[in-house]
Amino acid sequence: MTAISPLAPERFPDMPVINGIRLASHACGVRYAGRTDLLMVEMDKGTTAAGVFTRSLTASAPVEWCRSAVAKGSARALVVNSGNANAFTGSVGEASVRRTVEATSALVDCKDSEVYIASTGTIGVRLPDEKITAALGDVRAKLQPGNWQEAAQAIMTTDTYPKGATRIAVIDGTPVIINGIAKGAGMIAPDMATMLSYVFTDAALPAAVLQDLLSKGVDKSFNAITVDSDTSTSDTLMLFATGKAGNKVIKDAKDKRLADFKAKLFDLLLDLALQVVRDGEGATKFVTIHVSGAAGKKAARTIGMSIANSPLVKTAIAGEDANWGRVVAAVGKAGEKANRDKLSIRMGGVLVADKGEMAHGYDEAPVAAHFKGKDIVIEVDVGVGKGRSTVYTCDLTHAYIDINGSYRT
Amino acid sequence: MTAISPLAPERFPDMPVINGIRLASHACGVRYAGRTDLLMVEMDKGTTAAGVFTRSLTASAPVEWCRSAVAKGSARALVVNSGNANAFTGSVGEASVRRTVEATSALVDCKDSEVYIASTGTIGVRLPDEKITAALGDVRAKLQPGNWQEAAQAIMTTDTYPKGATRIAVIDGTPVIINGIAKGAGMIAPDMATMLSYVFTDAALPAAVLQDLLSKGVDKSFNAITVDSDTSTSDTLMLFATGKAGNKVIKDAKDKRLADFKAKLFDLLLDLALQVVRDGEGATKFVTIHVSGAAGKKAARTIGMSIANSPLVKTAIAGEDANWGRVVAAVGKAGEKANRDKLSIRMGGVLVADKGEMAHGYDEAPVAAHFKGKDIVIEVDVGVGKGRSTVYTCDLTHAYIDINGSYRT
Numbered sequence: 001m002t003a004i005s006p007l008a009p010e011r012f013p014d015m016p017v018i019n020g021i022r023l024a025s026h027a028c029g030v031r032y033a034g035r036t037d038l039l040m041v042e043m044d045k046g047t048t049a050a051g052v053f054t055r056s057l058t059a060s061a062p063v064e065w066c067r068s069a070v071a072k073g074s075a076r077a078l079v080v081n082s083g084n085a086n087a088f089t090g091s092v093g094e095a096s097v098r099r100t101v102e103a104t105s106a107l108v109d110c111k112d113s114e115v116y117i118a119s120t121g122t123i124g125v126r127l128p129d130e131k132i133t134a135a136l137g138d139v140r141a142k143l144q145p146g147n148w149q150e151a152a153q154a155i156m157t158t159d160t161y162p163k164g165a166t167r168i169a170v171i172d173g174t175p176v177i178i179n180g181i182a183k184g185a186g187m188i189a190p191d192m193a194t195m196l197s198y199v200f201t202d203a204a205l206p207a208a209v210l211q212d213l214l215s216k217g218v219d220k221s222f223n224a225i226t227v228d229s230d231t232s233t234s235d236t237l238m239l240f241a242t243g244k245a246g247n248k249v250i251k252d253a254k255d256k257r258l259a260d261f262k263a264k265l266f267d268l269l270l271d272l273a274l275q276v277v278r279d280g281e282g283a284t285k286f287v288t289i290h291v292s293g294a295a296g297k298k299a300a301r302t303i304g305m306s307i308a309n310s311p312l313v314k315t316a317i318a319g320e321d322a323n324w325g326r327v328v329a330a331v332g333k334a335g336e337k338a339n340r341d342k343l344s345i346r347m348g349g350v351l352v353a354d355k356g357e358m359a360h361g362y363d364e365a366p367v368a369a370h371f372k373g374k375d376i377v378i379e380v381d382v383g384v385g386k387g388r389s390t391v392y393t394c395d396l397t398h399a400y401i402d403i404n405g406s407y408r409t
Numbered sequence: 410m411t412a413i414s415p416l417a418p419e420r421f422p423d424m425p426v427i428n429g430i431r432l433a434s435h436a437c438g439v440r441y442a443g444r445t446d447l448l449m450v451e452m453d454k455g456t457t458a459a460g461v462f463t464r465s466l467t468a469s470a471p472v473e474w475c476r477s478a479v480a481k482g483s484a485r486a487l488v489v490n491s492g493n494a495n496a497f498t499g500s501v502g503e504a505s506v507r508r509t510v511e512a513t514s515a516l517v518d519c520k521d522s523e524v525y526i527a528s529t530g531t532i533g534v535r536l537p538d539e540k541i542t543a544a545l546g547d548v549r550a551k552l553q554p555g556n557w558q559e560a561a562q563a564i565m566t567t568d569t570y571p572k573g574a575t576r577i578a579v580i581d582g583t584p585v586i587i588n589g590i591a592k593g594a595g596m597i598a599p600d601m602a603t604m605l606s607y608v609f610t611d612a613a614l615p616a617a618v619l620q621d622l623l624s625k626g627v628d629k630s631f632n633a634i635t636v637d638s639d640t641s642t643s644d645t646l647m648l649f650a651t652g653k654a655g656n657k658v659i660k661d662a663k664d665k666r667l668a669d670f671k672a673k674l675f676d677l678l679l680d681l682a683l684q685v686v687r688d689g690e691g692a693t694k695f696v697t698i699h700v701s702g703a704a705g706k707k708a709a710r711t712i713g714m715s716i717a718n719s720p721l722v723k724t725a726i727a728g729e730d731a732n733w734g735r736v737v738a739a740v741g742k743a744g745e746k747a748n749r750d751k752l753s754i755r756m757g758g759v760l761v762a763d764k765g766e767m768a769h770g771y772d773e774a775p776v777a778a779h780f781k782g783k784d785i786v787i788e789v790d791v792g793v794g795k796g797r798s799t800v801y802t803c804d805l806t807h808a809y810i811d812i813n814g815s816y817r818t
Contacts, residue, residue: 055742057749058737058752059741087734088767123735124733311720312813315810318810319813325533328532328533329642331466332465332468333465335464338467340466353497357498358497358534396810400724401806
C-alpha cells in the first residue's frame with residue numbers, strides 16, 4: 001500500500017534554512033490518524049508572493065481565495081491541510097476558508113490577504129475547519145526555520161515519498177537560496193484532489209517579478225508533466241520571497257542580473273515536477289518525450305501530451321513493448337500538423353521509424369533492452385516546422401487500476 | 410484470451426439479404442492462421458456511396474484512397490483485410506492499395522474509383538497484398554447475398570464477437586432494408602488500428618444524400634463513443650445504396666419523405682457504435698453519460714468526452730465506486746463553461762450532487778447498488794445553458810492493461 005515508488009530519488013535533499021521563513025507541521029486529525037496533516041509556514045514582514053493555479057473551471061474554494069489574495073502580492077502565512085480538499089463544498093467551503101484565514105491573520109497579526117490556504121484530500125466533504133483553527137496556536141508554537149522534510153510530509157496524500165528541492169543562485173553578486181516542496185501522486189489521487197508546490201527564497205524581489213518568473217517557469221515544468229491527463233480542482237504553485245538575502249532589488253524580470261536566479265528557479269521547478277511524475281500512481285517507468293519538427297512550440301506540446309496521455313502508449317511502456325505504431329497514432333490524433341511521410345521516431349536513441357515507415361534495417365534488440373530500464377526516452381520529429389517541446393509522464397500499470405479502482409470497495 | 414465480452418449482445422441478428430449486394434469471406438493468411446481475414450463485397454451497377462473517415466493526420470494509405478474515391482460517389486466493390494493495417498508503410502503502402510484496387514477493378518470490370526479498400530491490423534508492417542490479390546478470384550467465386558455474419562467475422566481483429574445490425578425503413582411508401590456490420594475493440598486494438606463499419610441499403614438515393622445523412626448520423630453514434638480516447642489511423646464508416654428497392658429517388662436529404670429512413674439509419678449507426686463500446690478492451694461496464702446545461706451542443710460533447718475519457722472516472726466505475734468527485738474534476742478540466750455552484754450530478758437516476766455540493770440527505774446505498782450492475786448511467790447538468798449531449802464509454806480494467814501491455818512480451 002505505502003511501498004515507496006521504484007522511481008523515487010534516493011533521499012530527501014539537505015535543505016538550508018531560509019532567513020524569514022519558519023515552518024511547522026502538526027497532527028490535527030482532519031481525516032488521517034497517526035500522521036501530520038497540517039502545515040503552517042510563517043513569513044517575515046515584507047515577504048512578496050506569486051502564484052499559479054489550476055485552470056479547472058470547478059476550482060476549489062481555497063484556490064479561489066489564493067488567486068484573489070495573491071493579486072496584492074504580499075504574504076505572511078501559509079496554512080495547508082491534507083485529508084480533505086474542501087472542493088465542491090459550496091458556500092460552506094467558502095466559509096471554512098474565511099474562518100481559517102481570519103483565525104490565522106489574528107494569530108499572526110497580518111492582513112487577511114497575506115494568508116494563503118490550501119486543502120488536499122477528499123472532494124465534496126465538508127472540511128472540519130474547527131480542527132484546523134483549534135490547532136493553529138499549537139502548530140505556531142512549533143515553528144522553526146529548518147523543518148523542510150516535515151513540511152513536505154504533512155501535505156502528502158497518496159504520495160509515497162516527500163518531495164523537496166533546493167538551489168543556490170547569485171543575484172548581482174549576492175547568493176540567495178531557493179527551497180521548494182511539492183506533493184502530487186496522480187493529478188488527482190484516489191478521491192484526493194491536488195498537486196501542491198510551494199517555493200521559498202530569501203531573495204529580494206517584487207511580487208510582479210516573482211509572478212513573471214513563476215508563470216514562465218511553470219511552462220517547462222509543472223505544465224509539461226502528466227500522470228493520467230486528469231487536472232485537479234486544487235492545483236497550486238506559489239513562490240514567496242522574504243528579501244532577507246540583502247540583494248539589490250531588481251524590478252524587471254528580464255534584467256540580466258536575474259539570469260542565474262531564473263535558471264536555478266526553473267531547474268528547481270522542473271526537479272519538483274519530475275518528482276511528482278516519479279511518484280505517479282503505480283508508475284514503474286519514467287518517460288521523457290521530446291517532440292521536434294512541429295509547426296510551433298504550442299503544437300509540439302499538444303503532440304507531446306497526446307503521446308504522453310495515450311493509454312495505449314502508456315500500457316505498452318508498462319509492458320516493455322517498443323510499440324511505435326501507437327506513438328504514430330497518438331501523433332495523428334493530436335490535431336496538430338504532422339507530415340506522415342516525414343515522421344521519424346527514436347526510442348532510447350535508436351531510429352525506429354523514418355520518413356513515414358519502419359527505419360531501414362531496424363533492429364529491435366537495443367530498443368527492447370532500453371524498454372526494460374526505468375527511464376524511457378522517446379523522440380518524435382513530425383517533419384513540419386521548428387517547434388520543439390519536451391513532456392514527462394509515467395507508464396500505466398495494474399497498480400494504477402488497483403489504487404484508483406479499489407479505493408472505497 | 411478470446412472470452413466473449415460480458416457486455417456482448419445475446420446473438421448476431423438475423424439479417425435479410427439486400428438486393429444488389431453479395432458478400433464472401435476467405436482465409437488468405439495475411440497474418441492470422443485458422444480464420445478468415447478477407448472480406449469481399451460486390452455491388453450491382455448503379456450503387457451510390459458515401460463515407461466518413463478518421464480525422465487522424467497520420468491516416469493510412471487505404472483511408473486516403475477511399476476518401477478520394479468516394480468523392481465520385483459510386484461503388485462496385487469493397488475489399489477488406491484484417492491482420493495488417495497497411496498504416497505508416499509509406500509509398501510501399503500506397504502501391505499495395507493501388508495493386509489491390511487494380512486487381513479488383515479488372516475482376517469486377519469497373520472503374521478504379523468504384524473500388525474501396527480497408528486494412529485493419531498491425532501498423533508499420535508491409536501488407537503482403539500479393540496474398541490478397543491472389544485470393545480475389547477464389548473469394549469472388551463464393552459471393553452470396555446472405556453472408557452477413559461471416560462478413561462481420563472476417564474483419565474482426567481483437568473483437569470478441571462479430572457486430573451486425575439491421576433495420577427496415579419506409580421511403581415514400583416503399584420498404585427498404587438497411588444492414589450494417591462493424592469492428593473495433595479499442596479505438597486501436599493491440600498493435601491494431603481501426604474501427605471499421607459498412608452499411609448497405611437497397612434504397613435508391615443519390616451519393617450526395619447518402620453523404621449528408623451519414624455525416625449527420627455519425628455525430629450521435631460513432632463520434633459519441635470512446636473506449637480509451639485513442640483515435641485510429643484507419644477509422645472508416647461507409648454507406649452504400651444499391652437502389653434496388655425501387656423507391657422514388659429523393660434528391661434532398663432534408664425531404665420529409667426521408668424522415669423514417671434517416672431515423673432508422675441513425676438508430677442502426679448507434680446500435681453498431683454501442684456494440685463497439687460493449688466490446689471495448691477489458692470492458693465490464695457499459696457507461697452512458699448525459700450532459701445537459703452546457704453553453705452549447707459542442708460544449709456538452711466536450712464535457713461528456715472529458716468525463717468518458719478520464720482514467721480516474723473509468724477506474725472508479727471498474728471498482729464499482731460512485732466517485733462523483735472525479736466527475737466534478739473531469740467537468741472542470743474540460744475547458745468548457747460550467748457553473749461550479751449550480752453543478753448537479755445524478756448516478757443511476759439518484760441525485761448525488763446538487764448546486765455545487767453533496768445532495769442534501771444523499772444516501773449512497775441505491776447508487777452503490779447501481780454501480781454493481783453492468784449498465785452505468787451518469788447525468789451531469791453544468792448549470793450554464795441549454796446544450797445537451799450523450800456519450801458512451803466503458804470502464805478501465807486490469808484486462809485493458811493485460812491486453813495492451815502484454816501483447817508482444
